[in-house]
Amino acid sequence: xxxxxxxxxxxxxxxxxxxxxxxxxTISGNEYVYWYRQIHSQGPQxxxxxxxxxxxxxxxxLIITEDRKSSTLILPHATLRDTAVYYCIxxxxxxSGSARQLTFGSGTQLTVLP
Amino acid sequence: DGGITQSPKYLFRxxxxxVTLSCEQNLNHDAMYWxxxxxxxxxxxxxxxxxxxDFQKGDIAEGYSVSREKKExxxxxxxxxxxxxxxxxxxxxxxxRAVMDTQYxxxxxxxxxx
Numbered sequence: 001x002x003x004x005x006x007x008x009x010x011x012x013x014x015x016x017x018x019x020x021x022x023x024x025x026t027i028s029g030n031e032y033v034y035w036y037r038q039i040h041s042q043g044p045q046x047x048x049x050x051x052x053x054x055x056x057x058x059x060x061x062l063i064i065t066e067d068r069k070s071s072t073l074i075l076p077h078a079t080l081r082d083t084a085v086y087y088c089i090x091x092x093x094x095x096s097g098s099a100r101q102l103t104f105g106s107g108t109q110l111t112v113l114p
Numbered sequence: 115d116g117g118i119t120q121s122p123k124y125l126f127r128x129x130x131x132x133v134t135l136s137c138e139q140n141l142n143h144d145a146m147y148w149x150x151x152x153x154x155x156x157x158x159x160x161x162x163x164x165x166x167x168d169f170q171k172g173d174i175a176e177g178y179s180v181s182r183e184k185k186e187x188x189x190x191x192x193x194x195x196x197x198x199x200x201x202x203x204x205x206x207x208x209x210x211r212a213v214m215d216t217q218y219x220x221x222x223x224x225x226x227x228x
Contacts, residue, residue, distance in 0.1 A: 041202075046216055046217070101149075102157055103157070106156070
């Protein structure tokens with residue numbers, strides 16, 4: 001997986017939008033950007049993924065820059081339950097064998113404050 | 115509800131004992147995976163299975179064994195040969211033949227060797 005860089009921690013006030021950045025300057029043309037989060041002592045939860053267009057689902061929005069070298073995950077109205085470590089991952093399409101494994105970096109610890 | 119279940123949530127083992135961790139999914143996914151997570155670290159792939167009765171070693175398979183007799187089930191046995199088994203174990207599943215193979219995770223099993 002291509003290397004990603006995320007800030008180690010961020011705070012956000014409850015009810016405000018949380019914007020989590022990720023740099024992936026070495027991303028290849030066939031690699032998707034995935035976001036997962038992990039609440040303490042729980043399994044990782046899939047949030048969203050995208051290739052080059054902005055994406056939105058019931059959990060979040062993903063904004064990918066035109067050059068695809070960075071992206072931002074947006075939680076529009078953060079709640080206390082959104083406090084977690086957020087991981088940005090890039091993965092190629094059609095991986096085979098053990099290349100399908102997910103490689104999590106250190107992620108961003110998001111703390112939503114009351 | 116569709117999803118992945120793991121049991122037990124917490125498991126304690128004496129040195130020299132084998133233990134088996136359960137993973138079941140009702141998502142009709144072909145592929146299943148076992149990862150290990152140590153404190154403050156990312157995921158490491160132990161074993162994965164693309165199809166029933168077939169499985170492959172990941173990066174850290176030594177001291178572990180698996181079976182895949184049913185599509186829904188992928189149990190992991192931690193043997194006495196595993197030198198440092200205390201960790202958080204995560205099971206995941208995904209479609210295999212699809213180009214997009216988003217992995218979905220179970221809640222995890224925390225194993226402690228006494």
